[in-house]
């Protein structure tokens with residue numbers, strides 16, 4: 001039961017799809033996700049976190065189609081330049097070209113400028129897992145800049161694989177509280193310290209996203225960050241991919257069963273008004289935010305060396 | 306038959322010997338690559354696992370997995 005007679009580009013569990021029908025399938029999955037979880041309202045000043053990788057470019061590509069039909073939805077891309085030599089400098093060029101071509105405003109913020117140190121340099125200064133360090137500062141900047149730019153929401157390119165990995169990682173680390181912050185939309189509370197995040201590619205697998213990006217001429221080089229091999233996430237990712245290969249549908253099952261218990265999780269771990277960092281005014285669980293704590297440690301390590 | 310394969314950072318491509326009528330699936334197995342983690346192309350076209358390879362084919366295997 002295939003779609004038509006054209007050459008096929010993707011194999012689903014029950015059929016194969018050609019270029020055109022796969023794109024149709026993929027786009028309608030994203031639009032369905034958006035409406036099912038109420039991700040986007042009729043009027044938005046929507047930020048899009050753009051890394052220049054396949055996920056965020058695909059996200060922006062599809063959101064541009066949505067915005068073209070809905071003039072009250074404004075898109076604005078922001079890109080974080082961590083300072084990863086041989087990787088991010090390349091994806092940023094891709095991001096710039098893409099925004100120019102699609103007529104989307106783009107702002108770039110670098111660790112070098114905002115924290116006076118690139119990620120490469122930070123990793124030489126302090127012995128912390130790369131993705132932990134990288135993630136704390138990126139989340140910090142994305143939220144801070146989203147507020148400054150008055151975004152009503154921030155869309156990110158997280159896909160099904162990312163979510164399945166996060167769910168399993170939090171289980172393995174006995175950290176359900178972190179899982180309560182997952183899901184296709186988070187931070188909806190009337191908490192102005194935190195700009196809500198949405199994940200329109202929530203139900204699309206990594207392979208689906210890559211296929212869509214490739215056949216639509218969005219990107220054909222999927223080079224990954226040189227630091228990722230060291231992460232805990234990469235271990236879980238490889239395990240899940242092996243599992244998926246032997247048991248088709250595993251990742252879908254993880255995410256779908258998670259969605260069923262997510263409302264209870266959110267209820268159990270209700271986040272009240274978030275605290276505020278004494279140093280920078282950003283969201284913090286105690287009186288200092290994770291980014292400021294990390295900056296203190298970096299400063300100390302620097303003076304000791 | 307002999308085909309040329311490029312896989313991510315090994316962009317130059319390496320030559321591989323395969324049996325006549327070998328499929329993309331056979332190629333991935335031989336290279337020990339999990340099909341969930343890649344897409345494959347010949348020229349500008351995506352090919353699926355059941356595609357039968359031909360002598361002198363140039364195949365590109367692209368890893369789709371991403372960061373942390």
Ligand code: SF4
Nearest residue numbers: 131134225227372373
């Ligand atoms: S893989 Fe890790 S270090 Fe690389 S960009 Fe992603 S979070 Fe940062």
Ligand SMILES: [Zn+2]
Nearest residue numbers: 003004018021
């Ligand atoms: Zn078709």
Ligand SMILES: [Zn+2]
Nearest residue numbers: 277280289292
């Ligand atoms: Zn702070």
